[in-house]
Amino acid sequence: GEVKLEIDGKLKTYLLAVFTLPYSNYRFARLYESESQVCVLDVHTKFIEHVDFIPAVFVYDNMRTVVKSFVGNEKTITDSMVNLSNYYQFRIRLCQARKGNEKGHVERSVEFVRRKAFASQYSFTSLEEAQNHLLKTLKRLNSRDHHEHKQSHIELMEKEKEKGQKVTMAPFDSADLIECLVDKYSTIVINQNHYSVPEGHVGTYVKAKVGAESIKLFIEGCLVAEHPRNWGVHQWEMNIYHYLDTFKKKKGAIAQSECLRQAPTQIKNIYNDHYIGKEKEFIELLFYIKEK
The missing domain is CATH 3.30.420.10 (Ribonuclease H-like superfamily/Ribonuclease H)
Known part of the structure; x- marks a missing residue:
């Protein structure tokens, strides 16, 4: 219904x-x-x-x-x-x-x-x-x-x-398994929506496990990213931690980036309250958060 x-x-x-x-x-x-x-x-x-x-x-x-x-x-x-x-x-x-x-x-x-x-x-x-x-x-x-x-x-x-x-068996795996090419934005496209991949894999193929509620991305059998499934059209699902090396080289780009707009609320609040104009220190903090 x-x-x-x-x-x-x-x-x-x-x-x-x-x-x-x-x-x-x-x-x-x-x-x-x-x-x-x-x-x-x-x-x-x-x-x-x-x-x-x-x-x-x-x-x-x-x-x-x-x-x-x-x-x-x-x-x-x-x-x-x-x-x-x-x-x-x-x-x-x-x-x-x-x-x-x-x-x-x-x-x-x-x-x-x-x-x-x-x-x-x-x-x-x-x-x-x-x-x-x-x-x-x-x-x-x-x-x-x-x-x-x-x-x-x-x-x-x-x-x-x-x-x-x-029930004696594991739950049935209803996801589709497809292969996608990583584009120049370090994303893959599934049903006209973009999903970010950790940088450094442009031009390579990744396997995507496409479920009803999530999309998991694998490179050489290792899980490298997971995104919520987006059922819209021409939408971008971006993870800020996938682009830290790029932001390290282009510090000014982070303030207006789609990655920061989609980042967790706590991350956005930290940036807006303490790090506007201090992008270098903010990126160092993100590296620390990612590692820890």
Whole structure:
């Protein structure tokens, strides 16, 4: 489902992924900025990690990230979902088109969770704060008694857990692995967004592990950088510590740089309060912080 939230002063539509267990009516939900395949896989791993067991069957409406094609009444499941179901050993069942009675309680859950979590509060400073608010709301809802069984949803979920398949494997890795060329700005480009790489690697190829929430960069098998995934277009994710040698040679460039604008608030406050006009000492401090 979709939910409109104001994050850091900007109103934007986010995607709300919801799972509901049929017996206990226990609900799990998470916010995403995209409905891409990697996000759908990611929310499955987070749900299974959260409930700590693997349900035998997952029932889906005909989402394009689950159903690859329709030919008459025959439906083909996407390769990624087949890989996920094979990894966790659960079965996939697809609803029939225009049969709302087959998915009633989960269809209701999307509207229910959205209303309970975001009807009264929709403005947050960050997506992480919105996620925490959603988790607190779900914890409160799941602590209430089930209307029929007169036990809390959490207690009923524990009964389902006893009969479910135990999680014995590591979480499924839903990230894509791609190879990128480092450009003259010491960045790589993924989906029209730039991500900084430690300087000294211009013109070389790095491997990027592109997940739903983060991007990890590897050179010769070693992790050299990690950035939050940016779902915008033509955005720059810069780490000030990746450019210290350059700033050492061009001290005046740091004040107006994108790196300083994106630096942690404590770093910006230190510069504005104590180091304006003393860029040389500020860069020495950054070297010290990086080492320590």
